[in-house]
Amino acid sequence: MTIDKFIEELKKINIVLTDDQLEKFKKYADFLLEYNKTTNLTAIRDIEGVYLKHFYDSLLVFDNDIVDYSKVNSLIDIGTGAGFPGVVIKLMQPHINVTLLDSNNKKTTFLKELVKVLELENVTIVNDRAENFVKENRQKFDISIARAVSELRVISELCLPLTKVDGYFIALKGNYVDEIKLASLAINKLNSEIVSIQERQLPVEKSYRSIIYIKNNRKIDDMYPRRYEQIVKKALK
Numbered sequence: 001m002t003i004d005k006f007i008e009e010l011k012k013i014n015i016v017l018t019d020d021q022l023e024k025f026k027k028y029a030d031f032l033l034e035y036n037k038t039t040n041l042t043a044i045r046d047i048e049g050v051y052l053k054h055f056y057d058s059l060l061v062f063d064n065d066i067v068d069y070s071k072v073n074s075l076i077d078i079g080t081g082a083g084f085p086g087v088v089i090k091l092m093q094p095h096i097n098v099t100l101l102d103s104n105n106k107k108t109t110f111l112k113e114l115v116k117v118l119e120l121e122n123v124t125i126v127n128d129r130a131e132n133f134v135k136e137n138r139q140k141f142d143i144s145i146a147r148a149v150s151e152l153r154v155i156s157e158l159c160l161p162l163t164k165v166d167g168y169f170i171a172l173k174g175n176y177v178d179e180i181k182l183a184s185l186a187i188n189k190l191n192s193e194i195v196s197i198q199e200r201q202l203p204v205e206k207s208y209r210s211i212i213y214i215k216n217n218r219k220i221d222d223m224y225p226r227r228y229e230q231i232v233k234k235a236l237k
């Protein structure tokens with residue numbers, strides 16, 4: 001979508017960007033597309049696609065009545081890739097201490113350059129697997145978030161143990177319907193509950209998006225997450 005359409009569509013969901021934010025989104029798109037010519041970070045290779053499928057899509061997290069981001073202090077984006085949605089959230093709410101975690105060194109190297117280009121402060125970039133990182137960072141973040149990382153029950157077991165009691169894990173998914181039954185059982189074992197599922201549609205191409213809000217209610221047993229192979233092979237019930 002064009003930048004004008006981006007601005008117009010965001011207004012419809014009550015998001016108004018400042019000139020400074022718009023300039024930063026432009027710098028982000030330009031830097032990503034240039035870097036992507038030599039290092040494969042995203043399958044989206046045109047600027048209109050970046051505005052629609054990365055920026056607008058990530059900004060949908062602000063169209064909610066569950067989390068007030070102005071009150072969030074710490075957030076971790078698990079499997080952030082080229083910074084979605086973590087960097088987009090940081091551009092909108094610079095006060096948040098954002099941790100960007102990805103196991104792929106190519107992605108975290110790009111992110112280190114990106115934070116310099118965008119002059120972002122209080123961003124921590126971690127090249128690690130979530131199941132390893134959680135060992136030293138149990139229930140430490142107000143919000144954990146993941147877009148397009150893996151099946152809901154798998155990503156719940158990786159992300160909820162990073163989330164504070166009374167904090168939220170937010171999963172951004174395309175279709176979730178086939179995954180919800182097994183995920184609900186796992187989420188229950190992790191002393192957490194799905195409190196809301198918000199269905200949204202991207203403008204222009206009209207594909208569906210679901211944003212799933214999972215609240216952690218109590219301390220999670222130290223045995224979770226299990227080893228990755230176990231998480232994948234054996235669903236928690």
Ligand code: SAM
Pocket residue numbers: 078079080081082083084085101102103104107128129130131146147148149158
């Ligand atoms: N969230 C980004 C987005 O929406 O554009 C990237 C999505 S990409 C499909 C999935 C990312 O998750 C990859 O960059 C991959 O390296 C990372 N990833 C997958 N499993 C992970 C794990 N267990 N720990 C850390 N990163 C992981």
